[in-house]
Amino acid sequence: MESPVIVAIDGPSGTGKSSTSKAVAAELGLSYLDTGAQYRAITWWMLSNGIDVEDPDEIALAATKPVIISGTDPKAPTITVDGADASAPIRTPEVTAAVSAVSAVPEVRRRLVDAQRCAAAHAAQGIVVEGRDIGTTVLPDATLKIFLTASAEARAARRNGELKGGQSMAATQEALVRRDAADSGRKTSPLIKADDAVEVDTTGLSLDQVIECVVTLIEEKRAVR
Numbered sequence: 001m002e003s004p005v006i007v008a009i010d011g012p013s014g015t016g017k018s019s020t021s022k023a024v025a026a027e028l029g030l031s032y033l034d035t036g037a038q039y040r041a042i043t044w045w046m047l048s049n050g051i052d053v054e055d056p057d058e059i060a061l062a063a064t065k066p067v068i069i070s071g072t073d074p075k076a077p078t079i080t081v082d083g084a085d086a087s088a089p090i091r092t093p094e095v096t097a098a099v100s101a102v103s104a105v106p107e108v109r110r111r112l113v114d115a116q117r118c119a120a121a122h123a124a125q126g127i128v129v130e131g132r133d134i135g136t137t138v139l140p141d142a143t144l145k146i147f148l149t150a151s152a153e154a155r156a157a158r159r160n161g162e163l164k165g166g167q168s169m170a171a172t173q174e175a176l177v178r179r180d181a182a183d184s185g186r187k188t189s190p191l192i193k194a195d196d197a198v199e200v201d202t203t204g205l206s207l208d209q210v211i212e213c214v215v216t217l218i219e220e221k222r223a224v225r
């Protein structure tokens, strides 16, 4: 019996991790886990409960309090916090501005990484897990590791497209680069390409081309197992 395929897709903001991961998982009948949504969810809980997100000690003390549950159907992924749907509030600018600080706290990472590994272990058909540290820390033995990249300009343009012009391109790019730096520069599980990850620069590619590329890489891996 072939063991389930485990795919790790990491990379900075706006490279296409979520869009690609969901589409690839749906096409191949795999589960899907958005680990960024989990970090956003715990950040939203902290903000909603008056935790000072500039105080790592206060964050650490509260790290295990919220119950965070991710649904892994790529066609309809879900995330709840203490039983309530959190899919909308976790995408607000307030959460986006605070998530890197909360995510840098080891106690936060420890509880979420345990949950991520558990989800991967229970995905009978296999799973695509996207984030910042999946290939390096969460699932180092993944069947295939992809590291998506793109120019800061392309990523800002894509993000701005999503924000429906809520802020200038320059402001979006500046916020993106700042968060990338925070994620890459932190001590615990920094954003970095795993040595055995396949890098895909998506700058000049359409989303469909990226999806096709990743599906092909997975099928090639499966063929030699």
Ligand SMILES: Nc1ncnc2c1ncn2[C@@H]1O[C@H](COP(=O)(O)OP(=O)(O)O)[C@@H](O)[C@H]1O
Binding pocket: 011, 012, 013, 014, 015, 016, 017, 018, 019, 020, 158, 159, 161, 162, 202, 205, 206, 207, 208, 210
């Ligand atoms: N290669 C691409 N070309 C054009 N648009 C893209 C590409 N990849 C993703 N997008 C779009 O950019 C936005 C951000 O993509 P997303 O998958 O959320 O990136 P990430 O999860 O890496 O932040 C979405 O609107 C998505 O449809």
Ligand SMILES: Nc1ccn([C@@H]2O[C@H](COP(=O)(O)OP(=O)(O)O)[C@@H](O)[C@H]2O)c(=O)n1
Binding pocket: 011, 012, 013, 014, 017, 018, 035, 036, 037, 039, 040, 099, 100, 101, 103, 104, 130, 131, 132, 133, 134, 179, 183
């Ligand atoms: N595996 C992960 C995933 C996200 N994160 C943190 O969560 C934030 C939001 O992740 P996200 O994937 O929702 O962000 P985008 O790439 O969609 O902009 C990141 O900027 C990181 O600070 C992390 O630390 N580790």
